Amino acid sequence: VWLHKLGSDQSDDTCMYHEKDDTFSLGLHASESKQYLFVGSGSKNTSFIFYLDIPNQSKELAVLTPRVDGIDTTASHRGNHFYITRRSEEFYNSELVACPLNNVAETTVLLPHRESVKIQDVQLFENHIAVYERENGLPKATVYRLPGTGEAVGQLQGGRAIDFIDPAYAVEPEPSQFHSNVVRFYYSSMRTPPSIFDYDMDTGVSVLKKIDTVLGGFDVSNYVTERKWAAASDGTQIPMSILYRKDMLKLDGSDPMLLYGYGSYEICIDPTFRGSRFSLVDRGFVYVIAHIRGGGEMGRNWYEDGKLLKKKNTFTDFIACAEHLIENKYCTKEKLCINGRSAGGLLMGAVLNMRPDLFKAAVAGVPFVDVLTTMLDPTIPLTTAEWERSGVTQGKKNTTIT
Numbered sequence: 001v002w003l004h005k006l007g008s009d010q011s012d013d014t015c016m017y018h019e020k021d022d023t024f025s026l027g028l029h030a031s032e033s034k035q036y037l038f039v040g041s042g043s044k045n046t047s048f049i050f051y052l053d054i055p056n057q058s059k060e061l062a063v064l065t066p067r068v069d070g071i072d073t074t075a076s077h078r079g080n081h082f083y084i085t086r087r088s089e090e091f092y093n094s095e096l097v098a099c100p101l102n103n104v105a106e107t108t109v110l111l112p113h114r115e116s117v118k119i120q121d122v123q124l125f126e127n128h129i130a131v132y133e134r135e136n137g138l139p140k141a142t143v144y145r146l147p148g149t150g151e152a153v154g155q156l157q158g159g160r161a162i163d164f165i166d167p168a169y170a171v172e173p174e175p176s177q178f179h180s181n182v183v184r185f186y187y188s189s190m191r192t193p194p195s196i197f198d199y200d201m202d203t204g205v206s207v208l209k210k211i212d213t214v215l216g217g218f219d220v221s222n223y224v225t226e227r228k229w230a231a232a233s234d235g236t237q238i239p240m241s242i243l244y245r246k247d248m249l250k251l252d253g254s255d256p257m258l259l260y261g262y263g264s265y266e267i268c269i270d271p272t273f274r275g276s277r278f279s280l281v282d283r284g285f286v287y288v289i290a291h292i293r294g295g296g297e298m299g300r301n302w303y304e305d306g307k308l309l310k311k312k313n314t315f316t317d318f319i320a321c322a323e324h325l326i327e328n329k330y331c332t333k334e335k336l337c338i339n340g341r342s343a344g345g346l347l348m349g350a351v352l353n354m355r356p357d358l359f360k361a362a363v364a365g366v367p368f369v370d371v372l373t374t375m376l377d378p379t380i381p382l383t384t385a386e387w388e389r390s391g392v393t394q395g396k397k398n399t400t401i402t
Contacts, residue, residue, distance in 0.1 A: 001026060001039055003059060016061050017041070017050065022384045030054075031077035032124045032178040038064070038075050044389040047072045051082070064104055076124045077101075079149035083110070083129070085119055092300040094119040096131070098153045110156050118299040123173050123183060128201045129156070130183045132173055137239040137297045139171040139270065141185060143201045160204055166192060168227040168241040170270035184209075188273040190243040190287070191223040214275055222246065223281065225271065230290075230317075230324035236305075238317045239297065241271035242330070243287045257286040257331035259322060263294035263314040264343035265389075266303035286330050292317035292347075308391050315350040322351075322358055334360055341365035 001017045004010065016039070019026050023043045030037055037052040039061055046069050050061035064082060065073040072087040080101055087094040091113035099107045111119065111131065120139065121132040130143045142159040164171065166189035174184040174196060181202050188194045193212040199205070226242040249255060258280060262269050269289055277287050291297040294306025294314040306314040322338070325331055338359050340348045345367020352362055368374070375392050378384050386392075 001028070001061075014059070016052075022378075023388055025385065031075075033077050034178070036077045036082075040074070041067075042072070044385065045070060045072065046388075047074075049073055049075050049084075051075070051077075076122070078124045078126070078129075078146070081153055083122065083124055085122060087300070092304070093117060094300075096122060096156075108153055108155075110153065112155070116299070118296070121173055123176060124178070125176070125181070125183070125201070126179045127181065128183070130173065130176075130201070131156075131159070132171070134268070134297065134299060137291060138168070139268075141171055141173075141183075141199075143183060143199070145201070160201075162199055162206065165189075166225055168225050168271045170272040190225045190241060190271045190273060190277070191220050193218075193220075193273050193275075212273075216278075218275075218278070224249075228324070228328075230321045232293075232313070232320045233316050234313075236293070236313075236317070238293075238321055239291045240321055240325075241289045241291070243271075243277065243281060245281050245284070248284045249286065251329050253326075253329040253332045254335070255284060255286050255331055256335040256337070257288060257325065258337050258339055259288045259290060259318075259325070260339045260344070261290045261292055261318045261321075261347050262340060262342075262344040263290075263292040263306055263317070263347055265294075266296035266300070268296045270297075286325075288321070288325060288330075290318050290321040292321070294343075307389065314347060315354060318347060318351050319355050319358065322355075333358055337361040337363070339363045339365070340367075342368050345369060346371065 002013045003016050004013045019041045024041050027040045028037060035054055037054055039050040040047055048067040049064040051064045052058050052061055064075055065084060070089050074085045076083050081098040083098050085094050085096055093113055095109060095113040096111035096119060097107040097109050116135060118134045120134055123130040128143055128145055130141060133140050141162045144156045144159045147153060169189040172186040174186050176184045182198045182200055184198050187197055193214050195208060196210040198207045198209050222245055224244055224246045228240045228242060229237045230240060232238050269291060271289055281287055292314050293302050296303050322336060326333060336359050338348060345364040346369055348362050348364040349367055349369045374380060375383060375390050
């Protein structure tokens, strides 16, 4: 990270920080208040943050959160406090804390760690904070009113949850104005086109500002989304998101189905809108996303329970979802097609070998099926960054990968 003064010669630039660990990457972002610049260095399991005081034209980075193995932090600023989301082995779903600008070691818990709720993101405003979380496999957004800028902060109380209309959906924060009482967010479901809403944090009213136009006579009332659960081999309940055309579903086993899965890297495969799916759905297909372990839909442990020595759970979860759908007559083996890309392509290869009798057809897009050879070659781009979460130590195989 270099500091350059506009109008000065480049030779006068100063290096503020140099990350020498190949498994770490640097990122910069300004606080919503535009008062501080945060410089973060992070690996797949650890991150730490420096800050730069912009109004005072600081020329040196100060440590906000130290580098501690297994501790992952993100930060922002409002008034007299920094706000920090912090994840650790103990607080695996993250906690939200605040610390005074003049004593960053003195933290106050605003939202404690909860086993069933994962803090995904936060947006700070002059008078409010919007917290994006995951609970029971679904995203949620809650807004809280904050005390005055000069007042003490404490545990957040009296939050107001934003309501959403579909049983399964996707929600993400959109850029908003720090001095506003309106938070803007993205919303969609498998039947609801991408939409932008403005939510008034004082009145609790949502206003639709934009919705994508879908060509071809699309009518949302023709389609149904459902959320179902399948029991895995160890009893764990696996969520599924389902889309079908309500005037075509027979539910007698004769419907064709495309079942999609990924289950890696703590990535949440939320049920967003994809216009291309309706080419199949309008011809009678049922489309299903299996939210299997290895992803992040059900919190951090959902990811931990689907990697390394527990990676097999990803595959058996997918098989359990397929069997549940067949048992409940959404399809039959003869009508069941499956799809996965990249790490989802690894899933395809695994389940086809484990249960070749269960599927009629499979589409494996850019399948990541030669994992050992790939992860042991440090010359391949992006490989070294994955060693930490793939069980590789200094380029040598340590345990089961992915």
